[in-house]
Amino acid sequence: MIYRFLLFIFLSSLLAAEEQELVVRLETDNRLTPVQLIPIEAAQSALPKDYVRQLEEVLRFDLGHNGATQLTDKPVFYRIACEVKEHHISVRLFSSDGEEDFRLGQQYLSGYLSEDRKIIHRIADAIHRALFGADGIASTRLLYTVRTVEEKTEYSEIWQSDYDGANAMQLTSRQAGYCITPGYVPHLPGKQAESFFYVSYKTGIPKVYIASLGEPIGRKMLTLSGNQLMPAINRQRDRIAFISDVTGNPDLFIQEFSPEKGGIGKPRHLFSARYATQGSPTFSPDGFRLAFVSNKGGSPRVYLMNIPPQGTPLKEIEPILVTKVNRENTAPCWSPDGTKLAYCSKTKGVRQIWVYDLLTGVERQLTDGPRNKENPSWASNSLHIVYNTSDAGNCELYLINLKQAKAVKITSGAGEKRFPSWEL
Secondary structure (H helix, E strand, C coil): CHHHHHHHHHCCCCCCCCCCCCECCCCCCCCCEEEEECCCEEEEECCCHHHHHHHHHHHHHHHHCCCCEEECCCCCCEEEEEEEEECEEEEEEEECCCCEEEEEEEEECCCCHHHHHHHHHHHHHHHHHHHHCCCCCCCCEEEEEEEEEECCEEEEEEEEEECCCCCCEECCCHHHCCEEEEEECCCCCCCCCCEEEEEECCCCCCEEEEEECCCCCCEECCCCCCCEEEEEECCCCCEEEEEECCCCCCEEEEEEEECCCEEEEEEEEEECCCCCCEEEEEECCCCCEEEEEECCCCCCEEEEEECCCCCCCHHHCCCEECCCCCCCEEEEEECCCCCEEEEEEEECCEEEEEEEECCCCCEEECCCCCCCEEEEEECCCCCEEEEEECECCECCEEEEECCEEEEEECCCCCCEEEEEEECC
């Protein structure tokens, strides 16, 4: 069946492998800024000292995995001092000459870890902004699916968590059907995402749905008949790309879109190739180009195309092949800065994460190790990537960045975690 190939794009063969540390092979930039985090002063805290230590560990994780700072216990140019008094935490950033470079006023701590983690993430982002003049990613969120099997019945629900895997919360119920490939509807400037889209087999065949994060009850986005898979929405929030077999072949389509109204007008048939299957579209940040997967050359590879004007004949559309090193490449994701594509590529029999540099045309392997890795998704800083492993007994989410060499496992527990999507 043609849909076995479509699912193959997302779900690789389950191969058991001995657990091994995942090491980034991409050429890294080790110019991290050393910072010293002084243990949080809690002598006047109304909160238990063990609880304060938990909050300190959250801050250490944020500062140790932001791709910009490197924690050290030795005196260095920048020192961070935090103090908890009663139910409030304050933060000061000092340089080595004793000058106070940054102060964050008292932030209220509720004593509930799920809420106070958000405060610590905001502190980490504020420190990042003070040091580098750019927003951090500690306050961002992830969507992903959790697959479980009960009494031989398979379920797949959508979950949301903090960027570090904490505060995980189930969004969809089993009444939503078997759900895959969730993504945030891009948010308006200065706001967090308010809705998400996904594919569900609720009616027996895959359809694209949209739902509010506050009330995650899905409604169909598209009226097109046939199977609908692998949706992607552009940053401008006015177009959705997806795969459909309405013409008899899994082809690439695009449609005008509104977060409030869903699909607008009729979808455009954007690309087709004889006897070929297309998949996994991803928009460029400016919304003018698409990267996608096609096996029109015999094996799945990533292609790039400008979105043609309305009415352009299909036969005149010639996408450009960008992945040439390996024969099997899937699940591309365009970086928010527009300079890179992350994708999954079969490398010596194992699926690894690779990065294609759109400025230089160079493909580089990012991950190594025996476990299959799939579905990369960029953070808003175009530096961090989240992905899932995909082996029997080990389908978890991992976080990496292009400056630090170790991937960090951020999920655990029951169920197979797949299809991570980062809030931009």
